[in-house]
Amino acid sequence: xxxxxxxxxxxxxxxxxxxxxxxxxxxxxxxxxxxxxxxxxxxxxxxxxxxxxxxxxxxxxxxxxxxxxxxxxxxxxxxxxxxxxxxxxxxxxxxxxxxxxxxxxxxxxxxxxxxxxxxxxxxxxxxxxxxxxxxxxxxxxxxxxxxxxxxxxxxxxxxxxxxxxxxxxxxxxxxxxxxxxxxxxxxxxxxxxxxxxxxxxxxxxxxxxxxxxxxxxxxxxxxxxxxxxxxxxxxxxxxxxxxxxxxxx
Amino acid sequence: xxxxxxxxxxxxxxxxxxxxxxxxxxxxxxxxxxxxxxxxxxxxxxxxxxxxxxxxxxxxxxxxxxxxxxxxxxxxxxxxxxxxxxxxxxxxxxxxxxxxxxxxxxxxxxxxxxxxxxxxxxxxxxxxxxxxxxxxxxxxxxxxxxxxxxxxxxxxxxxxxxxxxxxxxxxxxxxxxxxxxxxxxxxxxxxxxxxxxxxxxxxxxxxxxxxxxxxxxxxxxxxxxxxxxxxxxxxxxxxxxxxxxxxxxxxxxxxxxxxxxxxxxxxxxxxxxxxxxxxxxxxxxxxxxxxxxxxxxxxxxxxxxxxxxxxxxxxxx
Numbered sequence: 412x413x414x415x416x417x418x419x420x421x422x423x424x425x426x427x428x429x430x431x432x433x434x435x436x437x438x439x440x441x442x443x444x445x446x447x448x449x450x451x452x453x454x455x456x457x458x459x460x461x462x463x464x465x466x467x468x469x470x471x472x473x474x475x476x477x478x479x480x481x482x483x484x485x486x487x488x489x490x491x492x493x494x495x496x497x498x499x500x501x502x503x504x505x506x507x508x509x510x511x512x513x514x515x516x517x518x519x520x521x522x523x524x525x526x527x528x529x530x531x532x533x534x535x536x537x538x539x540x541x542x543x544x545x546x547x548x549x550x551x552x553x554x555x556x557x558x559x560x561x562x563x564x565x566x567x568x569x570x571x572x573x574x575x576x577x578x579x580x581x582x583x584x585x586x587x588x589x590x591x592x593x594x595x596x597x598x599x600x601x602x603x604x605x606x607x608x609x610x611x612x613x614x615x616x617x618x619x620x621x622x623x624x625x626x627x628x629x630x631x632x633x634x635x636x637x638x639x640x641x642x643x644x645x646x647x648x649x650x651x652x653x654x655x656x657x658x659x660x
Numbered sequence: 661x662x663x664x665x666x667x668x669x670x671x672x673x674x675x676x677x678x679x680x681x682x683x684x685x686x687x688x689x690x691x692x693x694x695x696x697x698x699x700x701x702x703x704x705x706x707x708x709x710x711x712x713x714x715x716x717x718x719x720x721x722x723x724x725x726x727x728x729x730x731x732x733x734x735x736x737x738x739x740x741x742x743x744x745x746x747x748x749x750x751x752x753x754x755x756x757x758x759x760x761x762x763x764x765x766x767x768x769x770x771x772x773x774x775x776x777x778x779x780x781x782x783x784x785x786x787x788x789x790x791x792x793x794x795x796x797x798x799x800x801x802x803x804x805x806x807x808x809x810x811x812x813x814x815x816x817x818x819x820x821x822x823x824x825x826x827x828x829x830x831x832x833x834x835x836x837x838x839x840x841x842x843x844x845x846x847x848x849x850x851x852x853x854x855x856x857x858x859x860x861x862x863x864x865x866x867x868x869x870x871x872x873x874x875x876x877x878x879x880x881x882x883x884x885x886x887x888x889x890x891x892x893x894x895x896x897x898x899x900x901x902x903x904x905x906x907x908x909x910x911x912x913x914x915x916x917x918x919x920x921x922x923x924x925x926x927x928x929x930x931x932x933x934x935x936x937x938x939x940x941x942x943x944x945x946x947x948x949x950x951x952x953x954x955x956x957x958x959x960x961x962x963x964x965x966x967x968x969x970x971x972x973x974x975x976x977x
Contacts, residue, residue: 461865487867501858512855513866521868546842574867578694627822 412475414439414610416459416577420469422455430632432469437578442604442611444621446645447631448654453614454496456631457582460612461493462486474577490577494567496586496614502556503565506547507567509536509555529626537573545569545599561592565599572603575655579603581613585620593617600624622646666975674925678831692823693895694939696830698932700891701836705915705927707884710841713921714911715877716857720909721782722777724762725755725882727891727904731789732804734899737758738805744819745810748890755886756879758785763878767871770860779906781821790902801900802893819894830891837884842924844880851875886914914956920966929968 415437422430422608430452436578437443458465462483471479478486514537518527526534543566550558555566560588564584571579585593586601597620603609604624615621621628621642628645630637638648645651681695708722732751737743739751766777787794796802810817810829819826841869842849854874855863864870891900902908910936934952941948963970 482869483864484867487865493865495861495865498858499862501855501862503858504854508851512851512863512868515848515851516867521852521873523848524844525847568794569867570862 412439413437413472414441415612416472417456417460418470418510420456420466420471422452422459423467424462428444428634430459430466433634433636434490434641435629436609436653437612439610441607442600442613442624442626442627444628445612446616446618446621446628450633451631452634453631454582455634456535457493457580457612457614461491461580485576487544487576488640490573491579491580492574492576492578493586494571494582494584496582498560498563499566500555500563500567501571503554506542506555506566507538510541510573514538515571517574531629536606541569541573544572546595546604551560559592560594561588564592564596566586566598567601568599572607572609577610579609579611581611581615583614583616585615585617593620597623619652643656670925673779678834683934684958684968689738689849690936690939692827694730694935696813696823696827696891696895697935698928699827699830699834700895700920700929701912701915701935703837703891704885705912705919706838706841706889706924707881707888708912709916709921709927710845710884711877711881712916713923713926714845715853715856717877718771718775718913719878720777720906720913721780722882722885722912723906723908724778724782724785725759725886726892726908726912727785727789727899727901728755728758729886730794730893730903732738732793732886732900733890734802734893736804738802742809744808744894747894751890752883753850755889756883759879759882761885763882767782767875767878769844779909782904782906782909786901786905789904796899799901803900805898807842807894826895830895833887833891837887841880841884844861845924846923849873849876862878864925884933914952918956918966920970923968923972926966926968928948930966935966949973960962 413436415435417433417435418436419432420430420576421428421432426524433456445456447453454638458464460471462481473486473489473491478489491505511534514534515521518530520530521561540550545568547565550562555563558566568581568584581600587597591639600611600613601624604611627640628642629653630641630645634655637643637654638645638651640648641648665962678699682692685692685695701790704726708719711717711719729751732754733747736747736750766774769777790799792798793843804958807820817825817829819829836912852863852868855866855868856870889903892903915934917928917930918933919928920926937952938948938953941951959966
């Protein structure tokens with residue numbers, strides 16, 4: 412069964428049609444990449460899936476449930492987590508404090524005025540585990556705002572993982588990174604996909620990352636689907652090469 | 661130095677000073693009533709700061725709930741039952757109920773829009789108190805009532821006869837209130853509030869219903885500011901419409917920012933500076949507010965984290 416099924420979704424801003432009748436089905440355990448030139452509507456499409464704003468037309472089904480009209484925080488509660496193109500973290504809090512918020516939310520404690528010793532210990536252990544997984548070991552007491560761009564992004568991804576999502580949406584996870592950091596983040600995503608069996612949809616500009624990670628690729632251009640297929644199919648698709656890959660190379 | 665140890669030291673110093681205040685207040689030229697005003701307005705400023713400093717939401721209308729608490733206790737004692745505890749309960753319930761309703765109406769607004777609407781609602785309550793002469797006393801204020809001795813069964817607390825006893829009564833209420841706020845700030849719920857302050861978008865996409873959490877924070881904040889309002893009215897056995905006017909709201913904001921809104925005790929320090937400065941300067945000139953204004957501007961310009969923030973930076977430097 413598809414974890415995510417987007418049916419014929421359209422988003423209009425005034426006269427501009429940012430996303431025009433796009434459909435997408437993502438299977439459990441799949442890693443799907445969305446690529447396309449600037450202004451193709453990739454981030455708008457992401458915002459529709461995650462509930463940043465509602466679509467003008469179309470439906471979005473998550474885990475068999477129509478979520479088209481429900482607010483973003485409830486989508487998160489259903490198991491959908493996302494990161495942003497420009498990292499969204501709590502820069503003036505430490506790594507540990509950043510992770511602690513989603514760990515406690517995932518434990519159903521967001522309204523709790525207190526926590527038992529056992530729950531506290533459980534949360535602390537989970538935070539350590541997440542830091543270890545994200546390559547943030549030993550940086551728990553550092554302010555996130557002082558960390559490198561790569562570590563900030565790793566923190567943001569691990570905050571999403573802390574929510575134990577069924578679907579992870581990553582908007583350009585390696586944007587603005589050097590080779591070293593790109594490698595670090597790519598390895599982290601690969602591990603989340605392969606070892607944690609997470610279903611992931613990501614937008615990415617770096618073709619090395621896309622072809623290294625993706626099971627399937629969807630190409631958007633001018634708000635519509637230009638092509639869809641395995642990395643090998645997309646790599647040899649002439650339409651895609653003309654519209655996108657050719658220009659990028 | 662270890663942060664937790666430093667916090668404990670700060671707590672010990674604050675409580676030692678508060679517990680002994682009636683003894684040394686006279687020696688430094690003050691008097692017990694001044695000490696009570698510091699504690700009461702400190703509670704009001706700390707309550708405001710629960711919303712301002714720990715949720716990142718600015719209200720310019722907290723005097724409305726302060727005033728509702730004040731009128732609630734005064735009117736209960738004057739018209740209904742001569743009981744201080746019951747008056748406090750009615751005053752706080754009135755303020756909290758009003759906050760629940762107003763909060764639900766405005767919780768979708770952010771930043772300056774939220775602040776403006778809180779002023780507007782505050783002024784509504786001000787005009788009711790100002791106009792409803794036969795019931796509230798209008799511009800002359802609500803007079804003709806006094807705080808009542810509290811009967812504990814085994815003994816009577818004569819808080820009317822003894823200023824010192826009233827000070828300790830106020831301090832006990834203050835202690836219980838700030839303890840609750842401190843526990844909340846350190847709870848999972850409190851951490852969601854700080855998360856909202858730091859980055860609302862991230863908080864939303866961590867699954868936190870931000871509007872709901874801000875509403876709860878607003879109601880908690882107004883609950884305690886109403887409680888401070890009841891104590892303020894009990895202190896002078898009087899209240900008037902100025903208790904809920906917008907400039908009183910502004911004073912709370914000034915106290916919080918002056919002392920340091922990112923620190924737990926900051927607003928209490930701010931209130932102490934405000935009250936003492938007001939008392940001292942107003943005995944020399946009527947324009948005491950301009951002195952406080954200049955002082956406030958200097959602090960904001962040079963020490964944006966407030967007096968406590970400045971002291972902290974000294975300590976770590």
